[in-house]
Amino acid sequence: MYSDRALVIGAGFAGLLAARVLSESYGDVVLVERDQITTDTASNIPASKCAVHSTTGYRPGIPQAHHPHALLARGAEVLETLFPRLGAELEDAGAVRADLGSDVISRVPAGWAPRDHLGLSVLSTTRVTIERIIRRRVLKLPNVSLVDGVTIDGLMHDRGTVTGIQGRRDGEPYTDYADLVVDASGRNSKLVSWLAEHGVHCPAPMIVNGHLACTSRLYEVNHDLKLDWKTASEITHPPTTKRGGAVSSVDGGLWFVTLFGAGGDVAPTDEDGFLAYAATLECQDIAEIIKTATPAGQIHKAANLRSRWNRFHKVPNWPRGLLALGDSVVSLNPVYGHGMTLAALNAAELRHLLQEHDLAKEPLTFQHAVAKTSRIPWTSATTTDLGWSTRKLPLRTRLRQWYGKRLFEVMPGNRQVYRSYVRVSQMVDHPAALFRPAVLLRVLFRALFRLVSGRRPRAKQR
Structure with missing residues (x-):
């Protein structure tokens, strides 16, 4: 057995952040990954070459990387504390910074949202690029x-304590402590089944299936297209707005186009069907891009998107020496873009708790913190999907x-x-900010107007 040693299962986004945090408290941190990883420790790749790296570097463990990944403003703030000047490094690698007001056009069911400078910006990049840069760091x-190429079959367990992992690598048995x-x-x-093998049984996960699909290219x-925005989006909204789409400028020279479907609608993966679906949207810029731009990859579809919460914080005999974070605990419908930010918040909480706790001996302290952090994004995603x-x-x-429906009706006419x-x-x-008097009164006034007049608000033009 080793001392002062931590193993992280998974070298994806959440695993890399966990390893970064654990490196401050453990003498030896090992990332154990199923996929083969091509380690990129070279200097920053110029923006002119980012398009090549954005269409390669995909691996089986992150099939969702073929679709856009949103790093919310809160997530970017947390990452900057873990990796100083990460934003600047991403921009050097071609990430596109966009103000969420002036650089974005957004269509909600009641019309186009206002456009003015918000002073709140996000970076648009591909999952491959952000993971590559963080992995290098x-x-x-x-x-x-x-250690890559490892298929983990289970945990090693001794009298209520997880002591390591066991599996296979290159066809040979693999163990690490x-x-x-x-x-x-x-x-x-597979953590739930691994725990069950040692007599630790978890409550049934909460699952909300939004029956949404996204098709991306x-x-x-x-x-030649003179567009006055960096990101455009048109949302789906229950129960009637079943189609939506988004396009964002990423990695210097690329557009990431995604078409959304809900309530049984799914964008086709053939060229003609993909374009025809986009042509039904109010945001015609998306169809224009599909018609005139050169494809930089294949069309990929992800369907039956859902949210799942493994309630590990409610397992009374949770073993010592084991923590779980990121999508292995709460995996949210990726359409809403919470995943990377929630993983970053988990890492921040891990860093904070390690300053005062030996989490190997008090693991439920961390699992309760993960649950608390997850409640707001879980409620946000599932409330919409349950529509x-x-x-x-x-x-x-x-x-x-x-x-929420009344809020979207007010939004186009109110900055x-x-x-x-x-x-x-x-x-x-x-979310309490949406119930402050300045917002609440406008929402209730619009609802009263609709009730008295019997009219729906007319959609605002772009």
């Missing part, structure tokens, strides 16, 4: 190493849905309401 740490094992293996984690930027459900929902959920919504959706402000 993490593996430069002297006490962090990577540690004082702390962290599961960051993502939404396909990368395109080379067509500079497509045909069963009767709890009163609290129906009230949230009612208020203050839209500003509040953006800050909450970026997890910068607490």
Whole structure:
């Protein structure tokens, strides 16, 4: 057995952040990854070459990398504390910074949201690029190493304590021991079954299936199109707005186009069908890009998107020496873009708690913190997804849905309401900001107007 040693299962986004944090408290941190990883420790790749790296470097463990990944403003803030000047490094590698007001056009069911400078920006990049740059940073740490090509079959366990992992590598048995094992293996984690093998049984996960689908493709930027935005989006919204789409400038010379479908609608993966679906949207810029830009990759589809919460914080005999974070605990419908930010918040909480706790001996302290951090994004994602459900929902959920629908009706004509919504959706402000008098009164006034007049608000033009 080793002392002062931590193992992280999974070298994806959440695993890399966990390793970065653990490197401050453990003498030896090992990332154990199923996929083969091509280690990139070279200097920054010029923006002119980013398009090549954005269409290669995909691996089986992150199939969702073929679709856009949003790093919310709150997530970017946390990452900057873990990796100083990460934002500047991403921009040097071609990431596109966009102000969420002036650089974005956004279509909600009631019309186009206002456009003015919000002073709140995000970086648009591909999952491959951000993971590559963070991996390079993490593996430069002297006490962090990577072992790839490992298929983990289970945990080693001794009298209520996880002592390591066992599996196979290159067809040979593989074992490794540690004082702390962290599961960051993502939404396909097998941790629940691994624990059951040792008599540790978890409550059934909470699952909300939004029955959403997204179909995506990368395109080379067509500079002949004179567009006045960096990101454009059109959202789906239950129960009637079943189609949506988004396009963002990423990695210097690419557009990431995604078409959304809900309530049974799914964008086709053939060329003609993909374009025809986009042509049904109000945001015609998306169809124009598909018609005129050069594809930089294949069309990829992800369907039946759902959210799942493994309630590890409610396991009374949770073993010592084991933590779980990221998608292995809470995997949210990726359409809403919470995943990377939630993983960053988990890492920040891990860093904070390690300053005062021996989490190998007090693991539930961390699992409770993960649960607390997850509640707001979970409620946000699942409240929307439950709008497509045909069963009767709890009163609290129906009230949230009612208020959300009225909020979207007010948004196109009110800059203050839209500003509040953006800050909450970026997890910068607490959702309570949407119930401040300046917002609440406008929402209730619009609802009263609709009730008295019997008219729906007319969609605002772009």
